[in-house]
Amino acid sequence: MNDGRNGSIKQIICIKWGTKFGPEYVNRLHAMVARNITPPFRLYCFTDDGTGLHPDVAVRPLPDFAYQAPVNTRGKWPKSRLWGDLGDVTGVVLFLDLDVIVTGDLDAFFAHGDPDDTILGLNPNTPFEKMGQTSVYRMRVGKLAPLQQIFAADPQGAADTYKYEQRFVTRNAPGGVRFWPRGWLAHFRFHCVPTFPTNYWRDPRIPAGTRIVMFPGSLNPPDAILGRWDEADQARPPLAHLRAAFTGDRREGFLKHLRHYVRPTPWVADLWRE
Numbered sequence: 001m002n003d004g005r006n007g008s009i010k011q012i013i014c015i016k017w018g019t020k021f022g023p024e025y026v027n028r029l030h031a032m033v034a035r036n037i038t039p040p041f042r043l044y045c046f047t048d049d050g051t052g053l054h055p056d057v058a059v060r061p062l063p064d065f066a067y068q069a070p071v072n073t074r075g076k077w078p079k080s081r082l083w084g085d086l087g088d089v090t091g092v093v094l095f096l097d098l099d100v101i102v103t104g105d106l107d108a109f110f111a112h113g114d115p116d117d118t119i120l121g122l123n124p125n126t127p128f129e130k131m132g133q134t135s136v137y138r139m140r141v142g143k144l145a146p147l148q149q150i151f152a153a154d155p156q157g158a159a160d161t162y163k164y165e166q167r168f169v170t171r172n173a174p175g176g177v178r179f180w181p182r183g184w185l186a187h188f189r190f191h192c193v194p195t196f197p198t199n200y201w202r203d204p205r206i207p208a209g210t211r212i213v214m215f216p217g218s219l220n221p222p223d224a225i226l227g228r229w230d231e232a233d234q235a236r237p238p239l240a241h242l243r244a245a246f247t248g249d250r251r252e253g254f255l256k257h258l259r260h261y262v263r264p265t266p267w268v269a270d271l272w273r274e
Contacts, residue, residue, distance in 0.1 A: 002091035003140075004110030010041040011093045013086070016049070017062060017078055023052030024274075025098040030057050031274040032102035036211075044089055046082065054274075060087060067152045070159030077165050079134065080151055083144035090141050096212075097135040099220045101271050103186075104211035109138060112180070116140055119178045120170065121185045121214065132170035132177050135214040136185055147172050186210040189219055189262075196259045200238040204265045219262070221272045227264035235264070 004010035012033055016026060030043045031054075043057050050059035063081045070077055082095065092115050094106075113119055118139045120132030150172060151158045162168040170177055186192055186207050194202040204224065206213065215221060218230035228235040232251065236244070241261050244250050250257040 003115035004041075004092055004094070005115070007040075010037060010039075010107075010110050011044065011089065011091065012041060013044045013046065013082065013089065013093045013095050014098055015062070015079060015082060015095075016045055016047040016098060018048075021098045026057055027052075027054045027274050028272055029096060029098060029100070029102075030054055032271065033096075033106060036102045036104060037106040044086075044093075046086070060089065063087070065148060065152070067155045070156045073159040073163060075159060075162070075164035075166070075168070076134075077151075077155070077159065079165055080148060084142060084148045085145070086141050092138060092140050094138045095134070095136070097214065099215045100135055101188075101213040101215075101221060101268060102211070103206050103213055103271060104209075106211065108184070108211070109136070109180075113178055116143070116175070117178045118143060118169075118173045118175065119180055120166070122179045122182075123166065124187050124190045130170075130179075131164075132166050132179070133185070133187075133214065133216065134166040134169060135216060136180070136212050137169075143174060144169065146174055183207065183209040184211045186213045188213050188215050188224060189217065192265075193262050196261075199259075199261050199263070200242070201263075203263050204267075206267065221268050224262065224265040224268045225272075227262055229260040229262060233260075238263070 002008045014026060014029060026045050033043055044060055045053060045057050046060050046062050048062050053059055063084060063086060065081045094109050120134060120137040123131040123133040158168055191207050192204040192213060193199055223230055226235040245254055245257045252260060
């Protein structure tokens with residue numbers, strides 16, 4: 001069965017639903033993968049709207065998985081559609097969030113560990129918990145299907161108990177989960193943006209050895225390029241941002257406003273392109 005080794009095709013999957021991410025996210029992801037992988041490979045996009053996607057992207061419908069969506073939860077629970085049957089996509093797949101930036105060789109994500117391993121990133125926000133991060137994970141298609149059954153039985157209960165779908169996967173994946181080697185993944189806010197107060201005069205950087213930069217939360221690549229903390233934030237010069245902390249021209253508390261500053265990041269624009 002295909003696991004992306006020994007010349008077999010490397011399979012990458014992503015999911016796009018609703019209107020948050022346009023087709024350019026998928027097309028740029030495809031281009032970044034192509035520049036950083038040894039062929040053959042194929043990117044499959046499971047989506048409710050394939051309009052505008054590059055012809056080399058394999059478009060597939062969102063897998064049918066009926067459940068009552070949880071409310072008042074922050075986890076990306078629609079990702080659960082990918083845990084079961086994916087039609088003609090079988091074998092080992094590498095899942096990538098649409099807003100990641102590929103910065104290095106991807107071949108190792110297929111060669112690492114056993115093909116039957118479910119491998120996640122390690123969430124830096126909860127280092128002592130050892131919770132997985134599902135922006136970049138590898139699985140054998142269908143292995144996580146039991147999680148769909150648990151979730152479908154009580155979606156709101158699962159969301160209330162685990163809060164995030166990545167915690168649910170970490171705690172319930174059959175056979176447990178493994179984690180990518182330290183340093184392969186970088187969390188943009190945690191690992192790339194300099195710590196306060198140096199974030200005001202130092203640009204974000206790519207840590208040595210990083211293969212993929214993730215953008216969990218509301219700070220996405222367009223925000224990093226402009227130098228703003230999220231879509232609703234203003235891109236301001238450092239002194240203007242500092243001044244706003246004292247004048248009250250801010251959306252957050254005083255200390256959060258001070259910490260939540262990022263300088264414009266040209267390397268994101270250089271890499272995040274078709």
